[in-house]
Each structure stands twice: as C-alpha cells, then as structure tokens.
Amino acid sequence: MNRVAQHPVQAFAAALGAVAILSIMDAVMKALVIAIGIYSVSIWRSVTNLVLTGALYLPRRLPWPSRQTLKIHVARGVVVTVMAALFFWGIGRVPLAQAIALTFIAPLIALILAALFLHERIGRRSVAGSFAAFAGVLVIVLGQARADLGEEVLVGSLAIVGSALCYACNIVLMRHQSLAAKPLEINFFQSITVLALWLAAVPFFGVPHWPAGWWMWILTAALMSTAGGLLFSWAYARAEASYLAVTEYSAFLWASALGWLIFREPVSLYTVAGAALIVGGCAVAARGKVTDPPEMDYT
Template identity: 35%
Template structure:
C-alpha cells in the first residue's frame, strides 16, 4: 500500500490502480456530459476557465484538509509545463464537445490510449508487452464497431471539431504520461491542485473577450463540474502513481461504458446491439490488460523543458 504524505492515506490507497482509473474516468465522463450541457450557453474558453477556477477552489480545500506541504520551486517547474498541455487538452476537447455529437467526440478521444502507449515508450522507456498491445487493438476495435457510422457521418461536417477532438486525444495522452513522471515524486493533493490552478491562469485571460455572466443556477453547475474534475483527477493520479501508463491507457475505453450508463439512466437511451457488441470488446480489452501483474518503477526521466 502506498504511504501518502501528511495522513493522505484516505480510501484512495485501498483501490487498485485499475479500479481507481475506471472510477476516475467515470467521474470525468459525467463531467463531460455536464460540460456539453453548459456549452449551449457559454463559450468554450469561459467553460474551461470556470471549470478550472471551481476545480482550484475544491482542490485547495482538499490540499489544506490533508495538510499537504507547500510545493517547492523545483516541483512547480514541471507542473507549469504540464499545465500548458492540460489547458490545450481542455480547450480543444470542450470545443469538440460543443460542435460535435458526444458519440463522435468519444470515438476520436479513444485514440488517446494508443498515444499514451507511444509516448510512454518514447519518453518513459516503458515497453508494453504483446498482451497490452493486443488489448489496445481489441478495445479500439470495439470503439469502431459502435461508432463507425457516427464518425463517418460527421467526417464532412465540422472539420475544425474533428481536428480539435484529435488534438485533444494527443495532448491528453501527453499529459497522462507527464502525470506518470510526476506521480512517483509528488503528493496527490499537490498534483491535483496544480493541475487546476496553473491551467486556470492560462485559460482565464482567454475567456475574457467572450465572457457572459452566468446565472446563479449556472454557478452551481460550474461547481459540480469542478468537483467532478477534481475527484476524477485525484483518482487518476492515484492510479498512475502505482501502474505503468501504457497499462492504464487501455482503461480509457471504459469511458464509453460510462457514457452508455449515463445515457440510459439520465436520458432513457437504450443501447443497440452494435453498442453492446462493441462494449463487450472494450471490456474484454480492459480485463485482458488488468489480468497481468505490473510493476511500476519510478521513472528516472523528467518530461518537459
């Protein structure tokens, strides 16, 4: 079991890396649905700014409650670089959510595990074995079974949205690999606080030109978005602290399972047979990746300038 600093051993340590990653992806998937709802009334930069400002408030409360030591200058530098990647991911993904169907955005975002495995090999020296590679292919095949027609239908629609979705997949993968390089060194509350605070400094100025005053009820929505994002990132940081990035990447496919559940319970959407068949492949790939034991040595490399 991991020893968390300053009594931060909470119940995160009781979750295995796979379960922590799946739960974290679930919270972030719910957050995506709420963001898509909010995008009807506000610009992408404003939504991203409010998401990280509210996330900072909640992350800071967790940081202080756990009495985590203040980060040093040496800690801040790599997180400052990573915050640029996180901000780019948020802006591109939120824009894609605003202009494309959720299914299409999810389909393109599921290319992220491929990039995670690639970046982990190039930057961290991880060498995913054949089982992981096959699991990635199996999961991606499941995505294609479910979402092939949606992606094909949107191809001629919004080129900028498609480009944004693909960009977010690449930058998200890079941010997760960078997270792996820091998770071995920094306390989880510090990682999540800086992951909210630093991107907020980058995005808030970009939101000013298109800012519209949110209604009181919308402030509650933004707080919910911030809470979901903070909780999801705490779980993801916990998972990446204890397992290889390439091994955890395959669990990104479970976001589709969360999306099916959200659609069914929130919007009474009944999944089709192709949806169920694709979901079976996705789950099969995730289970295959989780069955093999993994050691997660602390990486000796630092990602970023």
C-alpha cells in the same frame, strides 16, 4: 516505507464510483459547452477549481516546490489545458458514447510515447492491440460517415482523438511528476497553470459573461472533478492497476445511458463494435505489460 493495506473489493467499488461521478461530470460539461460555450465554461470552471484546490492545499503551509518541480507542474498544466479544451469542445459536437469510446485509445498511445521518450520496449501484444484499437476508431468514424451526422461531428471526433493524444502525454508526464510532488500540490499548481492560460486568452476573446443561470452547474462540475480524482487516488493506493483498469470501460455504459436520457443520442452498432475493438485491443496490450500505476488525475 509502510504500504497501505490492500482492500481490492472496496478499491474496485471506489474506482467504479469515480468513473460514474466523472461520467456524470462529462454530461454536465457537455450541457454547459452547448449552453455558454467552451471559452466561458473553461474560465469559470478553472476559477472554481483553483478555489477548491487552494482551500485543500494552502492551509497545510507546505514548502514551496523546487524550480525543477515547478517546470514539471507548468508543463503538465499546459498539456492538461489543451487536453480538456479539445475534449469538452468535442463532446459538445459528438454523441457522448462515441466520444468516450474514442478516448479509450489513450493507453495505447501512451505505450508508443513511452517507447519513444522513455525507451520502453513494445511487445507483440502491444502492436496487435494497437492495430485492433485503430480498427475500432475506423469503425466508429465509418459509422459517423454512413449516418451522415455532419461535418461538425467529424471535426469533433478529431478533437476527441487529439485530446486522447494529450492524455497519453499526460500519463507519461505523471510518471515524472508523481516522484517529485504530492497529489494536493500537483492539483493546486495545475489549477493555477490552467487558469493562467485561459486568462491569457482574455485580451483576444474578451471577459466571459457571468453565467448567472449556470453557475451552480459549473460548481457541480468542479466538485465532481475533485471527488472523482480523490476516489481514484484512494482506489489506486489499495489495489493493483491491472485489477482496477477494467473499471475505466464502464464509462462507455454511463455515456451511452446519459447521452440517450439527457441528449437523446442513439447508440449505433458501429459505436458498440468500435468500442469493443478498442477495449479488446487495450486488453490484449495490457496482458503483456505490467507497470506500477501512475497517479490518477482528471480535469
């Protein structure tokens, strides 16, 4: 099988661009959650995502996936739905910089899950990195407590950590899914699953109101999600994961800037120190772990 030519500099730039686009999307989603609520924005965004992914996938008239592959699609769709709901609900209550810093623990959780379910060995560096990252989370939570930001921020932070746990499960599932299907198929069936799950909630919560004044922002968030995912796919096909992984942490800079400019959210020293510990822990753990990059996907 022919390998894609390696272009590390261009790939690094593309990955940085993907992080920037997805960080701006997070800010848009935060504004939408505050304005119309997580339920309404999630349903209408899911509808938009399905239209976009269907327009890319269906014209190709590809064979229908096998029953086993469909099970993987559905399982990951469920995880992605919970992950996105927790994350976007959380960022509606937590400053963006703190929220993004907390999500950085996902790769370390993935290492633990890989050890439990894939029987992969956890080295000393991974253990040390996990302790450092956990200390970073505690520092951020301590900063929240000292600032007396309110109970909603603490609950929102727990939702963000729960989302990071789901994302770690998502990483493990991606390893299986990427062997069974191509990116367009994965995105299309994930969109169907996510929308179906949100529609299942309609009998309990009712049909959401049409977001007339916010529809263009919902479309913008969906387009950014698709664009960011495609940029990441292009980048990871052209450079090693260990080379590109550092670009993920630029999201903290974007979150800090966007949170301050748009939502007037100050960035405390506790958040900066906690983020440094989490990023440092991930770096220590990654030095002792070399794997093929999983297919990147962003909801």
